[in-house]
Amino acid sequence: MTDRLEGLRAAVELSPDNAGLRLVLAEALEDEGLVPEALDHLGRLLDHGGLPDERLVATGHLALAHGRLQLAARCVDSARRAGVAEGVAPLQQALEAELSEGGVRRLAHDPLEEAAAGATTRVVGPEEHATFADVGGLEGVKEAIHRTIVLPFQRPDLYERYGRRAGGGVLLYGPPGCGKTLLARATAGECGLPFLNVRVEDVLDPWIGGSERNLHDAFTDARDRAPCVLFLDELDALAYARRKQGGSAGRSLVDQMLQELDAIGSDNRNVLVLGATNAPWDIDDALKRPGRFDRVVFVPPPDQPARERILSMQLADKPLEADLDVAALAGRAELFSGADLRHWVERAIDVAIDEALRGGGDVPVTREHFARTADQVRPTTLDWLGTARNYVEFANESGRFDDVLEFLGGNEAKRWRSRIPKRRRHPDGPE
Numbered sequence: 373m374t375d376r377l378e379g380l381r382a383a384v385e386l387s388p389d390n391a392g393l394r395l396v397l398a399e400a401l402e403d404e405g406l407v408p409e410a411l412d413h414l415g416r417l418l419d420h421g422g423l424p425d426e427r428l429v430a431t432g433h434l435a436l437a438h439g440r441l442q443l444a445a446r447c448v449d450s451a452r453r454a455g456v457a458e459g460v461a462p463l464q465q466a467l468e469a470e471l472s473e474g475g476v477r478r479l480a481h482d483p484l485e486e487a488a489a490g491a492t493t494r495v496v497g498p499e500e501h502a503t504f505a506d507v508g509g510l511e512g513v514k515e516a517i518h519r520t521i522v523l524p525f526q527r528p529d530l531y532e533r534y535g536r537r538a539g540g541g542v543l544l545y546g547p548p549g550c551g552k553t554l555l556a557r558a559t560a561g562e563c564g565l566p567f568l569n570v571r572v573e574d575v576l577d578p579w580i581g582g583s584e585r586n587l588h589d590a591f592t593d594a595r596d597r598a599p600c601v602l603f604l605d606e607l608d609a610l611a612y613a614r615r616k617q618g619g620s621a622g623r624s625l626v627d628q629m630l631q632e633l634d635a636i637g638s639d640n641r642n643v644l645v646l647g648a649t650n651a652p653w654d655i656d657d658a659l660k661r662p663g664r665f666d667r668v669v670f671v672p673p674p675d676q677p678a679r680e681r682i683l684s685m686q687l688a689d690k691p692l693e694a695d696l697d698v699a700a701l702a703g704r705a706e707l708f709s710g711a712d713l714r715h716w717v718e719r720a721i722d723v724a725i726d727e728a729l730r731g732g733g734d735v736p737v738t739r740e741h742f743a744r745t746a747d748q749v750r751p752t753t754l755d756w757l758g759t760a761r762n763y764v765e766f767a768n769e770s771g772r773f774d775d776v777l778e779f780l781g782g783n784e785a786k787r788w789r790s791r792i793p794k795r796r797r798h799p800d801g802p803e
């Protein structure tokens with residue numbers, strides 16, 4: 373067993389981005405009772421979107437049992453955001469009980485988290501960038517970003533000559549794992565600019581005024597680094613904060629965001645702003661006024677050609693059987709997000725690696741490996757589409773979710789209709 377552990381540790385070190393492999397290592401560590409190390413890996417998977425939704429609650433409990441409260445809290449938030457229903461409430465209660473015992477300050481006592489504290493902004497230099505070519509499909513979304521953000525930056529002269537106001541941000545919304553963050557990073561790549569990634573959740577601070585100050589610091593940082601792309605990710609956390617803190621406290625964070633956006637609009641057009649949210653219905657209308665987020669764009673699950681492209685990108689440079697039929701695989705992956713596709717690829721590769729470890733020499737990835745792991749993956753977009761359908765039915769008076777409506781009326785969504793969960797409550801009712 374220890375041999376296997378050693379092998380897995382080495383393999384993860386060699387391919388740190390292989391989430392499936394890291395998950396296998398975490399499981400093996402947990403089996404051996406090496407829970408803190410397992411939690412380090414699970415935490416990292418959570419950060420990089422590689423922790424399957426169905427593992428969130430279990431991971432939260434494990435973290436809680438080992439005093440890793442911040443990690444447990446992040447599991448609760450992610451589970452809520454991913455629409456996981458089962459077991460989240462009891463986990464949250466257990467976490468809150470633990471927190472009220474030790475006081476909020478205990479949150480900061482997780483050694484791993486402490487190291488990351490203060491880092492509300494992640495910066496990626498232009499050299500590490502993705503470009504639009506790395507994003508499969510989403511041609512309409514790329515076009516909207518190109519017009520609203522890339523072109524005004526590259527050709528300010530044109531906009532001036534025609535007296536057209538440049539600037540304003542683009543807000544991306546849609547199910548998790550479909551490329552919003554990737555698109556934002558790729559926008560920076562298209563412009564050859566540094567990319568500042570601010571997760572609103574990281575801005576949140578339990579102390580009065582702390583969240584507003586963190587947000588202000590993030591924008592100041594962006595102005596100092598201009599020209600750059602500032603990405604405000606997971607804007608849903610704004611609304612979440614408002615609900616949780618009740619009225620005024622959360623409101624002032626929204627106000628701070630409005631102020632900062634307005635300041636960027638007038639002071640400095642060299643900070644290009646993108647935002648993303650899984651919950652557009654929670655976004656304050658004030659954020660969508662001209663000069664703030666001018667365009668609100670739906671980022672749907674990839675269609676067949678996009679899935680083929682994403683699979684091909686993820687399989688590039690891997691040892692594959694000669695006639696692996698990527699189109700057929702894509703055909704079996706309706707409504708899969710890009711992240712789900714990646715998950716499936718990683719699962720299939722894991723099986724090939726296992727075979728190689730067991731002494732099969734170099735084992736190419738085959739159709740068979742995909743077939744054998746097909747039952748381990750499912751389209752995680754279904755939960756989001758269920759929630760979206762609910763909102764669209766109740767709250768589309770202004771037509772602002774027409775794109776979602778069109779998607780729900782499309783053939784793929786129709787084929788999956790019975791699997792898209794129905795929610796009965798009114799969207800503005802209690803959670």
Ligand SMILES: Nc1ncnc2c1ncn2[C@@H]1O[C@H](COP(=O)(O)OP(=O)(O)O)[C@@H](O)[C@H]1O
Pocket residue numbers: 421506507508509510547548549550551552553554555648674682709710711712714
């Ligand atoms: N359209 C896409 N093209 C290529 N890869 C994608 C696409 N959508 C998702 N992915 C893969 O899934 C991962 C997660 O996507 P991400 O951009 O974080 O989703 P979101 O921000 O919408 O939740 C990406 O890092 C990428 O590996």
Ligand SMILES: [Mg+2]
Pocket residue numbers: 549552553554605648
């Ligand atoms: Mg994202």
